[in-house]
Amino acid sequence: MSTENVRVEVDYNASIPNNVALAEDRRLLKALEEWHPQYLAWWGDMGPEGFNDKEVYLRTAVGVDPKGWAVFDHVKMPDYRWGILLAPKVEGRTIPFGKHKGEPVWQEVPAEYRSMLRRLIVIQGDTEPASVEQQRHLGATAPSLYDMRNLFQVNVEEGRHLWAMVYLLVKYFGKDGREEAKMMLQRRSGNEDSPRILGAFNEETPDWLSFFMFTYFTDRDGKMQLESLAQSGFDPLSLSCRFMLTEEAHHMFVGESGVMRVLERTCEAMNEAGITDPYDVEAIRKMGVIDLPTVQRKLNFHMSVTHDLFGSELSTNAASAFEAGLKGRFKEEKIDDDHQLYDDTYPVTQLLDGQLIDVEENAIAAINGRLLDDYIKDAKGGIGRWNKMIAKLGIQFELTAPHKAFNRDIGQFSDVCVTPQGDIVEQATFEANISSYLPTESDLNYINSLMKPCYEKGQYATWINPPKVGINQRPVDFEYVKLA
Numbered sequence: 500m501s502t503e504n505v506r507v508e509v510d511y512n513a514s515i516p517n518n519v520a521l522a523e524d525r526r527l528l529k530a531l532e533e534w535h536p537q538y539l540a541w542w543g544d545m546g547p548e549g550f551n552d553k554e555v556y557l558r559t560a561v562g563v564d565p566k567g568w569a570v571f572d573h574v575k576m577p578d579y580r581w582g583i584l585l586a587p588k589v590e591g592r593t594i595p596f597g598k599h600k601g602e603p604v605w606q607e608v609p610a611e612y613r614s615m616l617r618r619l620i621v622i623q624g625d626t627e628p629a630s631v632e633q634q635r636h637l638g639a640t641a642p643s644l645y646d647m648r649n650l651f652q653v654n655v656e657e658g659r660h661l662w663a664m665v666y667l668l669v670k671y672f673g674k675d676g677r678e679e680a681k682m683m684l685q686r687r688s689g690n691e692d693s694p695r696i697l698g699a700f701n702e703e704t705p706d707w708l709s710f711f712m713f714t715y716f717t718d719r720d721g722k723m724q725l726e727s728l729a730q731s732g733f734d735p736l737s738l739s740c741r742f743m744l745t746e747e748a749h750h751m752f753v754g755e756s757g758v759m760r761v762l763e764r765t766c767e768a769m770n771e772a773g774i775t776d777p778y779d780v781e782a783i784r785k786m787g788v789i790d791l792p793t794v795q796r797k798l799n800f801h802m803s804v805t806h807d808l809f810g811s812e813l814s815t816n817a818a819s820a821f822e823a824g825l826k827g828r829f830k831e832e833k834i835d836d837d838h839q840l841y842d843d844t845y846p847v848t849q850l851l852d853g854q855l856i857d858v859e860e861n862a863i864a865a866i867n868g869r870l871l872d873d874y875i876k877d878a879k880g881g882i883g884r885w886n887k888m889i890a891k892l893g894i895q896f897e898l899t900a901p902h903k904a905f906n907r908d909i910g911q912f913s914d915v916c917v918t919p920q921g922d923i924v925e926q927a928t929f930e931a932n933i934s935s936y937l938p939t940e941s942d943l944n945y946i947n948s949l950m951k952p953c954y955e956k957g958q959y960a961t962w963i964n965p966p967k968v969g970i971n972q973r974p975v976d977f978e979y980v981k982l983a
């Protein structure tokens with residue numbers, strides 16, 4: 500039996516926990532051990548502000564068995580065991596799509612696709628520390644210890660996702676991989692001179708409603724992109740992404756349940772006060788809860804900014820990555836076609852003669868457009884669940900996903916003004932109505948005025964309900980972060 504095919508158990512006592520037999524590759528180990536202190540310095544500078552000496556009830560990945568891969572314990576974040584974990588190898592796996600379909604997957608970087616592959620890994624990696632930077636001030640206004648713990652859990656795991664990509668760069672891309680790994684710690688979210696690569700990762704996450712929206716909508720882009728990369732013919736990338744997806748589910752749970760608890764508190768407060776009109780904003784805000792129209796505007800912002808993360812709907816980059824077998828489609832293996840798409844088309848919404856019309860385009864060119872559509876379907880699920888709860892509490896209000904052409908900077912719709920409902924309007928009309936589309940300064944000021952820390956065990960801020968259940972079967976009043 501060749502060791503290549505044996506699943507390596509996680510070496511948890513190593514300086515860098517891993518299941519990639521790091522101890523046997525001295526050069527790689529040395530390179531990662533050099534990067535490690537730089538990472539910790541970055542975490543100290545740009546990671547969660549003010550809580551690095553507190554014990555947080557965190558889950559740590561210690562294996563890759565779906566039935567039991569994590570342990571929970573109180574740890575200080577800088578002591579978190581950021582490890583390199585790959586999902587178990589699938590014997591005899593072949594490239595699932597593109598022109599190399601059916602050939603054995605690559606264990607080394609195919610020379611002809613080196614730069615394309617590196618670019619995908621760098622972009623994926625860059626988003627991970629970016630999100631940690633965006634969220635670094637939120638601990639100071641946590642609405643409860645439970646929520647604070649969830650924030651830090653997401654943060655340490657995004658840190659681990661950076662490790663996952665840095666491992667690939669350093670192991671498979673030699674000197675320029677090491678250079679890219681260094682640069683991951685040098686770019687800064689929102690920095691003018693060296694910003695993070697993708698737009699949404701340079702926006703602010705100024706408050707907790709933003710955090711919940713971000714983890715629901717933007718982490719879901721992470722899910723879609725990781726699913727597509729998990730299809731990759733470059734096996735180490737596939738295995739990395741497959742394990743990252745295990746962690747990702749919790750991030751979207753934090754977002755979905757967070758928004759749900761905000762909505763629930765607002766609806767309950769309205770009912771208690773006998774307010775039936777969701778647009779009676781003044782009366783609703785007097786109760787210290789977030790009115791539903793403001794939630795809708797926040798949703799419009801986060802979802803539309805996330806739409807941009809899919810790139811242009813028609814993209815030669817995406818086409819090349821698909822043909823090369825590097826990046827597939829969402830649930831590639833479940834799609835019933837030839838997975839090469841030379842003769843296939845896909846409908847892409849476009850602006851034609853002043854109207855938004857679906858036009859059949861070459862399916863390979865439309866890879867990004869298709870992933871965006873898949874994302875929208877996926878994201879609408881949670882919006883539906885939020886609406887169900889609002890209806891159950893008897894409030895007449897429905898949240899809606901903004902049209903995919905709304906508020907776009909990238910792709911087909913970047914030059915056109917489209918309302919959240921999908922109507923094309925003049926720029927002046929758009930601007931005159933923008934305060935009903937996107938959060939206004941006064942919305943943001945109001946939300947900001949609610950952002951007061953609530954650090955008592957079992958206490959929750961006025962604007963959010965406690966969760967139904969705690970983490971890892973702990974009670975909701977558990978000491979998720981030990982502040983004393």
Ligand code: BYC
Pocket residue numbers: 619620622623626627630657696697698699717718719720721722724725807808809810811812813814815816817826867909
């Ligand atoms: N902002 O052909 P195009 C996550 C650039 S999130 C700025 O239209 P392509 C996470 C593009 O780079 C998942 N620039 O699109 C979530 C290109 O520039 P160059 C992250 C943008 O390349 C929460 C040019 O425009 N992973 O994990 O097919 C918390 C033309 O590109 C943007 C990935 O994205 C933008 N929004 O698609 C933590 C997967 N969009 O190269 C983590 C890897 C496009 O000509 N990345 N541009 O200078 C990719 O697959 C692709 O790069 C993209 C873009 C889908 C992002």
Ligand code: FE
Pocket residue numbers: 627656657660721
């Ligand atoms: Fe991530």
Ligand code: FE
Pocket residue numbers: 657718721747750
């Ligand atoms: Fe995430």
